[in-house]
Amino acid sequence: MKLKILELDTLTINKIAAGEVIERPASVVKELVENSLDAQSDQITINIHEGGKSLIEIIDNGMGMNPEDAILSIKRHTTSKITNADDLFSIYSLGFRGEALASIVSVAQVEIFSRTKENEIGTHISVEGGKLIFNKNISTPVGTRIVVKNLFYNVPVRRNFLKTISTEINHITEFVTRLALSQPDVAFSLKHNGKDILTAPKGDLLAQITAIFGEQIAKGCIALDKDEDNYKIKGFITKPEFSRKSKDYLYTFVNMRSISNKTISDATSRGYGTSIPHGRFPIIFLYLTLPAEEVDVNVHPTKREVRFSKESKVYSLIESAVRQALEKSGLEIFERTLETRFKPTTLTNIGKLKTKSDTSKRTTPTSTIAKQPKFQIIKSKEQRIDSFLPSSMTGVSDLDKTAQQKVGIKVLGIIKDTYIVAETEAGLFLSDQHAAHEKVNYERYINQLKNKRVNVQQLLAPVNIALKPSEFASFEEIRENMGLFGFEIDVFGKNEIILRSIPSIMGVSIDFTIAKDIIDIIKENVSEIKNNLQVEDLKFIKDLVSIFACRRSIKAGDKIAIEQAETLLKNLLSLKEPFTCPHGRPTIIILNEDYIEELFKRDYR
Ligand SMILES: Nc1ncnc2c1ncn2[C@@H]1O[C@H](COP(=O)(O)OP(=O)(O)OP(=O)(O)O)[C@@H](O)[C@H]1O
Ligand SMILES: [Mg+2]
Structure with a gap:
């Protein structure tokens, strides 16, 4: 045809x-x-x-x-x-x-x-x-x-x-x-x-920012104004503590047109230096006025993107304007170099106790790490579990009191207020107190979620959180879902909500940046939650729980009593998989008898 x-x-x-x-x-x-x-x-x-x-x-x-x-x-x-x-x-x-x-x-x-x-x-x-x-x-x-x-x-x-x-x-x-x-x-x-x-x-x-976003954000605004041969930038940026986990609060305008542009967002982030953690973004309201012939708005059908003919000029103008405004407001800004960006935090270093093979690969050893004796994970996880847990305990999923008592653990001491050293039937235990506590908190919360009974704690000081009008418009949906996770919120005023209680494993207080992050995570995953998936199936749950399980847990360097350490280890061992924390780091390293004997060259048998 x-x-x-x-x-x-x-x-x-x-x-x-x-x-x-x-x-x-x-x-x-x-x-x-x-x-x-x-x-x-x-x-x-x-x-x-x-x-x-x-x-x-x-x-x-x-x-x-x-x-x-x-x-x-x-x-x-x-x-x-x-x-x-x-x-x-x-x-x-x-x-x-x-x-x-x-x-x-x-x-x-x-x-x-x-x-x-x-x-x-x-x-x-x-x-x-x-x-x-x-x-x-x-x-x-x-x-x-x-x-x-x-x-x-x-x-x-x-x-x-x-x-x-x-x-x-x-x-x-x-x-x-x-x-x-x-x-x-x-x-x-x-x-x-x-x-x-x-x-x-x-x-x-x-006045508009106040009307739209509320007092909280308006009060955190820092004015910015810079003029460099025909390139003008003005508006407001906000203090670093207002940072958000998404780019949703980057309000950028070029010749009065709302646009999103990577050059602008990258330059802004660079201007903030290390005052905002990598991967987080500030709240900004930036207005660029450029010669119209240097901006191509005809790039995308919705005109949401633009191209600059002098990109590097735009970049450096924004970076320096942001930096200067922050410094003028009394903040000390350190440039984000590649090295600072990728340097692992002390906490991460502590968690990554290395095996022999990766000793040479560590790129930025801290002095404490360098001095650590070379401990070694002896056997595979599976072997270890079987080798020391009483048979009645395998498969125990939550904190079972009787099971805990069956594990013979004697805490010998705590090194550097970070590593618990304990004697057990299976050998010498070396446990990272932070990772161990985080794991226990994590499992406890997951269990409460599974049983649909999250223990909540009234906040001593309820936290006010300013939402954008768009978030506020769908507030009821957020509220309903926050409730499932143990957060009780009410409307407080125009575009503002108040957080009254939180899951009790988070303690009795919470700062508003974390509260906002939690709301964001739940908001982004509303549809997943609505599908009534099993708690274990919710992909975001690890992010959510690790935000607070991690912050709430005993830190490296915190002084804890021997009895506390003992309870912590017992609680940890009563879990199904006690050996890795939610971030995948080891919680316990075992030096079993065979290995110790080998170290002392007593393997003559
Ligand atoms: N609210 C309005 N007040 C006055 N004139 C209007 C209004 N809305 C549309 N017009 C007239 O109708 C014309 C066509 O509008 P339309 O939005 O289709 O095209 P445009 O704005 O010129 O271009 P674009 O498709 O990029 O939006 C405009 O150019 C304008 O003259
Ligand atoms: Mg039009």
Whole structure:
């Protein structure tokens, strides 16, 4: 059969294009709000119903459109923002493709109401699946109101792909947050099902940050302002203790456009030096103003990425501006060199007691490590377990009191307040007190989770945590899941929650950075938790538990009593797999009789 090539009709072409530009309700919000900003509005109201699946309404007080322009606006490649390809190289408006409205109207039912201040009477056009249903005169305020109903009603595949209402509103709120921050002199209001989600007044940037993120983050802000031959950077960074485990709090803008860019995030991290641990990110609100011809915004269909023609100049400007602002605020910043980045912490060194074979490979020996006698793990794990555990104990999974008593352990002493030395039937035990305690705490918590009965502890001082509006919008979902893990939280104020109790294995206090990390981990894994998997199957659980099992546990260097050490070892040995901590490091090294005899060359038998 000979295939015939056909030219696609406009509706089909627009529907295909919409697939690129309009991915989900948040993309509609973004495109429409950007249009409102381009139309010089200073008040933008956004009403959403059902995560944007049933209704998205944007009302602005911008310059509006006259009836002819309103009809043109829904056609593809119609724009008032550029006139030719040369303009593409110096773009100051947010839109320029003339594609957004055409895409939106092709996949939804849309009403547009608009009036310019020169016109007494406004216009109302109604479009469905790209087809103009009617246009008529109407009395309407100056500005534009666009109502988008039943998004993807004619693209069932897309509609079915939409996520839960909570996920969609989360995305919308994040977009609106970014757009609001991009224009501090525009007032924003976002409502979901009639409820206020975000209100950002017109004003200066700090006022907006306070309104959107709350006092806590606003108080941690450090101003930054630098100007170097036509390259300007200003905004706020925050104190290092506000660091987060994800890049979600990097708010970066180039020529008033919210973008994400690796050069900017890398340069910022470098500016913070070692004040923020590797792999964590600060909260920043950075505004770069560069000559438009040195920024390529036409890189990605959603315009979220940009390319700089002078990348290294941008990098060094940001790095030095961040560094200077931190230093001006009284912080001493040390540059992150490759060496500091990869140097293992003392704790890691202690855990990695080496076997003979890797002695030579250690790259950064600390003096304590270098002086350690050469202990050796004698036998394979399996052999060791069988060789000393009373048969009644194999398979014991939790802290079984009677089983503990059966293990004959005598603690002889503790070396350097770090290693417990004990005598047992199986030989001489050398145990890392931190790794041992961490393992015990870890197993205890996992067991409580399995039994769905996590012991909780009221915090002596409840912790307030500022959330972003997008996180706050899906707070109920987070709260429910936090509860399962032993964290009790309540709403405290605008975008703020209060943590009242924590799993008792975490002790009686928690600092807010750790609390925030825990919330982030749970938030990122909500869907996994919802699938009702077994605790052992939850991939993130190790991360979660090791955050607090590790911090809460006895540290190397902590003084503990002999009796405490004895209880700790007994508790450890009553576990199914006592020999490795949750991070995979050994908890106990056994010097059995054979080996000791061998060391003393008594192996004459
Ligand atoms: N809220 C609004 N107020 C005034 N004019 C508007 C508004 N929304 C759209 N327009 C007009 O409609 C035109 C088409 O909008 P559309 O979003 O489709 O394209 P664009 O903004 O020019 O480019 P892009 O596809 O990159 O967004 C705009 O160029 C503008 O003239
Ligand atoms: Mg546009």
